[in-house]
Amino acid sequence: MKRPPKASSITVSDVARQAKVSKATAARVLGGYGRVSKTVRAAVLEAAKALDYRPNELARSMTTGRSGSIGVVVGDIENPFFSLAVRGISDAARLSGINVILANSGEQVEAEKSAIRVLMAKQVDGLIVTPAQSGEIAHLVEVAQSGCPLALLDRALPDLDVDTVTVDDRDAALRATRILTRAGHTRIGYVTAAELSGDFCGNESRINTSSVRERILGFLDACREAGIEGAERNIHFGAGRSDRSPAVTHALLDHPERPTAILASDSVVALEVFKAIRECGLRIPQDISLITFHDADWTSVTTPPITVVDQPVYALGKCVAELLVRRLKGDDRPPERIVMPTRIIERMSVGQSPDRQTVP
Amino acid sequence: MKRPPKASSITVSDVARQAKVSKATAARVLGGYGRVSKTVRAAVLEAAKALDYRPNELARSMTTGRSGSIGVVVGDIENPFFSLAVRGISDAARLSGINVILANSGEQVEAEKSAIRVLMAKQVDGLIVTPAQSGEIAHLVEVAQSGCPLALLDRALPDLDVDTVTVDDRDAALRATRILTRAGHTRIGYVTAAELSGDFCGNESRINTSSVRERILGFLDACREAGIEGAERNIHFGAGRSDRSPAVTHALLDHPERPTAILASDSVVALEVFKAIRECGLRIPQDISLITFHDADWTSVTTPPITVVDQPVYALGKCVAELLVRRLKGDDRPPERIVMPTRIIERMSVGQSPDRQTVP
Numbered sequence: 001m002k003r004p005p006k007a008s009s010i011t012v013s014d015v016a017r018q019a020k021v022s023k024a025t026a027a028r029v030l031g032g033y034g035r036v037s038k039t040v041r042a043a044v045l046e047a048a049k050a051l052d053y054r055p056n057e058l059a060r061s062m063t064t065g066r067s068g069s070i071g072v073v074v075g076d077i078e079n080p081f082f083s084l085a086v087r088g089i090s091d092a093a094r095l096s097g098i099n100v101i102l103a104n105s106g107e108q109v110e111a112e113k114s115a116i117r118v119l120m121a122k123q124v125d126g127l128i129v130t131p132a133q134s135g136e137i138a139h140l141v142e143v144a145q146s147g148c149p150l151a152l153l154d155r156a157l158p159d160l161d162v163d164t165v166t167v168d169d170r171d172a173a174l175r176a177t178r179i180l181t182r183a184g185h186t187r188i189g190y191v192t193a194a195e196l197s198g199d200f201c202g203n204e205s206r207i208n209t210s211s212v213r214e215r216i217l218g219f220l221d222a223c224r225e226a227g228i229e230g231a232e233r234n235i236h237f238g239a240g241r242s243d244r245s246p247a248v249t250h251a252l253l254d255h256p257e258r259p260t261a262i263l264a265s266d267s268v269v270a271l272e273v274f275k276a277i278r279e280c281g282l283r284i285p286q287d288i289s290l291i292t293f294h295d296a297d298w299t300s301v302t303t304p305p306i307t308v309v310d311q312p313v314y315a316l317g318k319c320v321a322e323l324l325v326r327r328l329k330g331d332d333r334p335p336e337r338i339v340m341p342t343r344i345i346e347r348m349s350v351g352q353s354p355d356r357q358t359v360p
Numbered sequence: 361m362k363r364p365p366k367a368s369s370i371t372v373s374d375v376a377r378q379a380k381v382s383k384a385t386a387a388r389v390l391g392g393y394g395r396v397s398k399t400v401r402a403a404v405l406e407a408a409k410a411l412d413y414r415p416n417e418l419a420r421s422m423t424t425g426r427s428g429s430i431g432v433v434v435g436d437i438e439n440p441f442f443s444l445a446v447r448g449i450s451d452a453a454r455l456s457g458i459n460v461i462l463a464n465s466g467e468q469v470e471a472e473k474s475a476i477r478v479l480m481a482k483q484v485d486g487l488i489v490t491p492a493q494s495g496e497i498a499h500l501v502e503v504a505q506s507g508c509p510l511a512l513l514d515r516a517l518p519d520l521d522v523d524t525v526t527v528d529d530r531d532a533a534l535r536a537t538r539i540l541t542r543a544g545h546t547r548i549g550y551v552t553a554a555e556l557s558g559d560f561c562g563n564e565s566r567i568n569t570s571s572v573r574e575r576i577l578g579f580l581d582a583c584r585e586a587g588i589e590g591a592e593r594n595i596h597f598g599a600g601r602s603d604r605s606p607a608v609t610h611a612l613l614d615h616p617e618r619p620t621a622i623l624a625s626d627s628v629v630a631l632e633v634f635k636a637i638r639e640c641g642l643r644i645p646q647d648i649s650l651i652t653f654h655d656a657d658w659t660s661v662t663t664p665p666i667t668v669v670d671q672p673v674y675a676l677g678k679c680v681a682e683l684l685v686r687r688l689k690g691d692d693r694p695p696e697r698i699v700m701p702t703r704i705i706e707r708m709s710v711g712q713s714p715d716r717q718t719v720p
Contacts, residue, residue: 069478077462078447083438090464099478102437102462104450118429118459122482271657278661297631298658301638 010053012147019047027147029332035161045332069099070126070324071119073112074153077104078241079268081294081313082130085153088317089128096325098125107193109133116143126324130154133208149327153320155210156337163323165316165338169211172309172342173218173263176291179307179344180261181226184356185289188231189252189259190219193240193269202232215265215293234259239269249276253288260353261289267296267308274302285351295345304348311342370413372507379407387507389692395521405692429459430486430684431479433472434513437464438601439628441654441673442490445513448677449488456685458485467553469493476503486684490514493568509687513680515570516697523683525676525698529571532669532702533578533623536651539667539704540621541586544716545649548591549612549619550579553600553629562592575625575653594619599629609636613648620713621649627656627668634662645711655705664708671702 016026021040028036029044030053036044047053072089074082090100101124103115109132116139119127126149131140134157143150144162151163180188194212202220207213216235223231236252239245249272252258264270270292274284282288284304291307292299299306319338376386381400388396389404390413396404407413432449434442450460461484463475469492476499479487486509491500494517503510504522511523540548554572562580567573576595583591596612599605609632612618624630630652634644642648644664651667652659659666679698 069482071461077437078440078443080438080440083443086464087438090466099474100463101431101478101482102464103460104446104462106450114459115461118461122429122461271661274661298661301631301634301658301662303663 010051012053014051015044015047015053018051019043024145027145030147041332068097068125068328069101070128070321070328071101071103071116071122071124072128072153073103073105073115073119073130075105075107075130075132076241076268077102079266080296081154081266081311084313085317088314088319089153089321090317092318092321093325096328098325098328105130105132107132107195109136113139116140120146120148124148126150126328128153128320128324131157131209134158134210135208149324151320151324151327154316157210161335163320163327163335163337165320165323165340166211167311167316167340167342169214170218170221172293172311172344173215174222175218175344176263176293176307176309177219177222178225179291179346179350180263180289181222181228183261183289183350184353185259185261186226186228186353186355187257187259187261188219188223188228188234189262190216190235190265191239191249191252191262191269191273192216192235192237192265193242193245194237194265195242196237200232200235200237212265219263239264239272240266241268245269245272246276249273250280253277253280253282259288260355261350262291264290264292267292267294267299270294270296270306271298274306284349287354289350289353291344291350300347306349307347308345309342310345312340316340370411372413374411375404375407375413378411379403384505387505390507401692428457428485428688429461430488430681430688431461431463431476431482431484432488432513433463433465433475433479433490435465435467435490435492436601436628437462439626440656441514441626441671444673445677448674448679449513449681450677452678452681453685456688458685458688465490465492467492467555469496473499476500480506480508484508486510486688488513488680488684491517491569494518494570494573495568509684511680511684511687514676517570521695523680523687523695523697525680525683525700526571527671527676527700527702529574530578530581532653532671532704533575534582535578535704536623536653536667536669537579537582538585539651539706539710540623540649541582541588543621543649543710544713545619545621546586546588546713546715547617547619547621548579548583548588548594549622550576550595550625551599551609551612551622551629551633552576552595552597552625553602553605554597554625555602556597560592560595560597572625579623599624599632600626601628605629605632606636609633610640613637613640613642619648620715621710622651624650624652627652627654627659630654630656630666631658634666644709647714649710649713651704651710660707666709667707668705669702670705672700676700 012027013023016023026044029041093100105112112132128151130153156164156166204213220231236248239248264273284290293309295308295310299308372387373383376383386404389401453460465472472492488511490513516524516526564573580591596608599608624633644650653669655668655670659668
C-alpha cells in the first residue's frame, strides 16, 4: 500500500487535486466557510482524510504537543467592553493550551488591515476580528479564503459567512428606548461613537458597523411605536473618545430643544455624556434621563447609578473563542451565527419626562 | 576592495568573530544591555560597522520598506492603566511604521513566559514587558541576551540593565500618604492587588514587583515620619479583581480597629474599596478617606470625586516605545532608566480623621 506524503506537507492544493475541485472550493470546505454542495463537500473531506490533511499548524501542533496561537483584532482595547471580551477569549483559549495575541484597530479599517496582515505573517492559527466596517471587507474575505479559520466578535457581516457571535442589538435598543418612551419622553437622543461622513438622513445603509446599525434601528423602532416623529434627527455620531466628542455632547445639551432622555451606545460615550450633563448643571434623572449599553464598572457607583443594557461580554468572548478552537481542531460544520441575549439592569437614572410633568 | 557578505546574512556571531570577542559580549554591545568595557564596546561597534551588521529584522525591513512589529506583554489589559499605556505605545510605534502586538500575563509569571515565548517565536523585532515578578526573570535575561531589544514598562528590575521607564512610585506614595497623616489619620490602610504568599511582616524583599514594593516603602516612610507605629500590619494584599477581593476589603472595613483612611494601589482596587465602603454604610470622607493611584475615568464622577495620584500613563507608554524604536534603529547608547514624575489631584475624598474630631 502506497503511503501518502507526510501529513505536515499536505496543502489545500493537494486536497483539491485529489478531490478534483478548484483550490477555492477545497479551501471553502476545509476552512468551513461559504456554500458548497453536499456532494462536493463529501468529496473534499474524503480526499482530506485519505491524504491525512491537517487544516493548519495548530492541528499539527496538537499532535506534536506544541501550543498554537490565535490573533484577536478588537476595535478599541481601551473600551472596557473589548478588554472584558478579550478575557473571555483568553480564558477559553488557555483551556485548549492556545495563546492569544492581540491587536487594536482603533476602529480604523486601515489599521485593521495592517494588524491582520501582521498576524497572518506571524502565522497565527486562527483569527477573531470585530470588523471596523462592513463596507470594506475584502481583507477579511481573503483571510477566510486562505483557509485560516476566522470568527467575528460582536459584529456580523452579511456577506461573510463565518462563525459569528453577536448580541441582540436591535432588540436591546428597542427595549431600552421603550423604558424612556413609557416614562413619557418624546425628545430622546441616541449618541454613538461611530463616525459618519455626511448626514445620516435616516439612511441606515450608510452605517457601516452592524452593531451600530442594529441599535439605531431598534431605537427608531421604539420611537415609531411611540408615535415620535423625526427621531432620525436625534441620532448623534462621533461621541466617545474622539477630539470632537465634547463638542457633540455639549451641542446636544445646549440646544433649545435639548433631549429629555439619552440612550448611549457604549459606556465610554455614556461617561462623556454624564460629565457633560453635570457641567451643564442638569440633574439626572429630574432634568434628563440616561441609559447606556454596557454595565461598566463606573455605572453602579455614580449618583444616581445608571440604568444599563447588560451584555454578556465575557460569555461573548468565551463563545467566539470556543467556536474558533473547534475549527482549529478540524470541525467542518457550517458556520454558526450565535446571537446572545442581553438584559436591562434598571437603576436610578430614568425619571418621568419633565415635559409630561409640566403639562398634566 | 573585498565586499563584505550581504548585510542581511550578518549575524551576531560574525561580528563577534571579527571583533575577537565572545558571542555573548557582542550580543551585549549590539543589544545595548549589560556592562562591557569601553574598549570592547568600540571594537564590537567597529566590527559591526565594517560588516554592515543590522541588529535585527526591523532595521533591515526599514531599508526595504517593510514594516516591523513589536510585542508588548502587560500585567492586566483590563486595568485602564495598562490599556492607556498601550495606546501611548501604539501611537509612538505607528509614527515609525511599526505594528504592536499585545499579550496579557494576568500578572502570572508562567503566562508571561508563555507569551514571551510565543512573541519571540513570531519574530517580533523588540519587546516591551511589565514584569510580573522581579524574582523570576531568567526568561527576560534570555531575551536580552538573544540580542532582541527589550524595554521594561512601569516596573524596574535591578538585575536587568535595559531601557526602563517607571514613575516615582515611592515618592508618590509618600506624598499621598502625607495628605492623610496631615489630616490627622493614624490608622491608614494600604490596599494592593499584589498577591503575597504568607505574611508580609514588614519584609519588603518578599514583594516581587518593583512598583508595588516602592509604593509600600513610600507609604511606610510617611507613616514613620508621622510617628505611626506598626504600619506594616495595615498593608493588605490580594484585592482588585481576584475572587477573594471582597473578603479582603470587607475584613478590613468590618474590623473593630478599621482604618479611617485608605490608600489604594490602583483604580481597580479603589473601585472595589469604594463599593465596599458604600455597602458597609460608611461615608466618604466623613467616616473614611480614600486616595488611589491612577486618575481613572470613574474617579471624577463619583460622589464625592476621589483624590488621585495622576501618573503620566500615556507618556509612560509613548516614552518606552520611543526608547525601543531607537534601539531597533541601531542606537547603542547605554540603557536608560527614566523615572517620570506624578502629581496628586486633590478632589473631595479626604477629610479630617474622625479620631481627631472626637478627641479635641
